[in-house]
Amino acid sequence: MIDRTEMVVDLLKKLVSIDSVNPCLSPRHRGEGEIADFVAERLRSIGADVRKQKVVDDRNNVIGVIRGNERGRKLLIVAHLDTVGVDSMIIPPFQPVIAGNRLYGRGSADNKGGMAAAIEALRSLSLDCNFRGDVIFAGTVDEEYEAKGVEKLVQEIEADAAIVIEPVGLNVMVAHKGFAWQEFRVMGRAAHGSDFVNGIDAIFETQKLLAELIKMNDKLMKHLHPLLGPASLHASQIHGGEGWSTYPAECVLTVERRTLPGETKLKVEKEFLDITDRLLEEGIHVETKMHFFRIATEISPNEMIVQSLLKAASEAGINCSVSGMSAWPEAGVLNLSGIPSVVFGPSGCKGHESDEYVELDSITKCSEVLEKAIRIFLS
Numbered sequence: 001m002i003d004r005t006e007m008v009v010d011l012l013k014k015l016v017s018i019d020s021v022n023p024c025l026s027p028r029h030r031g032e033g034e035i036a037d038f039v040a041e042r043l044r045s046i047g048a049d050v051r052k053q054k055v056v057d058d059r060n061n062v063i064g065v066i067r068g069n070e071r072g073r074k075l076l077i078v079a080h081l082d083t084v085g086v087d088s089m090i091i092p093p094f095q096p097v098i099a100g101n102r103l104y105g106r107g108s109a110d111n112k113g114g115m116a117a118a119i120e121a122l123r124s125l126s127l128d129c130n131f132r133g134d135v136i137f138a139g140t141v142d143e144e145y146e147a148k149g150v151e152k153l154v155q156e157i158e159a160d161a162a163i164v165i166e167p168v169g170l171n172v173m174v175a176h177k178g179f180a181w182q183e184f185r186v187m188g189r190a191a192h193g194s195d196f197v198n199g200i201d202a203i204f205e206t207q208k209l210l211a212e213l214i215k216m217n218d219k220l221m222k223h224l225h226p227l228l229g230p231a232s233l234h235a236s237q238i239h240g241g242e243g244w245s246t247y248p249a250e251c252v253l254t255v256e257r258r259t260l261p262g263e264t265k266l267k268v269e270k271e272f273l274d275i276t277d278r279l280l281e282e283g284i285h286v287e288t289k290m291h292f293f294r295i296a297t298e299i300s301p302n303e304m305i306v307q308s309l310l311k312a313a314s315e316a317g318i319n320c321s322v323s324g325m326s327a328w329p330e331a332g333v334l335n336l337s338g339i340p341s342v343v344f345g346p347s348g349c350k351g352h353e354s355d356e357y358v359e360l361d362s363i364t365k366c367s368e369v370l371e372k373a374i375r376i377f378l379s
């Protein structure tokens, strides 16, 4: 019998040594093409029915299906193919190094460790195909930028549930936050620095906006979601002013608001507009605009996919808890499209670190739990 650890680690080394930096984050990298080819070939070699799905330009999702001996449900496993950039790294990004229980390299945790675990689970399943229905593996492009890969995936794929692979410490994530990017343009009136009669200082005015936003954040902090804690708000960037002797005509402030399940784009927008309306009553002119919004989603812990993973983890002797994640995962898109989705994956870094690593024993366990969970869900 081939050792699972050996298989997973060998596969992970190959995945890490392929540069799959998201080309939107770092245009001098070539993108997900090479890793998509490698994953497609690997899936073919274990008997999966493989195809590519064009997403944008020459960037393709890889989809591989393994069919069980009988007909039944469809379970989707999603793992993104891209990584963030490597400029800040203090270790060689594409030369995997093992030290103790850790494997270092860009993407080792986010997301290649979990991807190797999932592909190994599929290989093991393919040996007997002793399950009912289909396991669909999807390697997606562009998760680290605009998640165009998963957006495209849900247009074509139907499934009864999904497991999204991310390095979440072998916990089962049933809820996640969303976010909004909001810009405020505070208007002043340009004038000579000595002309206090005509000058309106947009930067001075911005402090009143900031005071309102801090109040909003204090209010958000009071309402706790049982798995996610509070929603929150922070200022991201501020720009304004032209020179020592000029009253600044405008000041631009951008803020990020992290949201909880149930908070719609409309609700978040209205709360910001209420602030600008209040400021207008005080004679302060502020224009505001939302640039981007991702909604928070959650599924019930009673969903069959959650229960399948919990049962599998307990059979594998792993203490795993039902939790929520503060970052936005691809599960958000899947949940919105009607496919109940959880996030699951190995331990190590959260991803994006300058010395990214994954814990080797956790990817073996991840693979074992995934195989068991798939067998339970498709029994």
Ligand SMILES: [Zn+2]
Binding pocket: 080, 110, 111, 143, 166, 167, 351
């Ligand atoms: Zn990731």
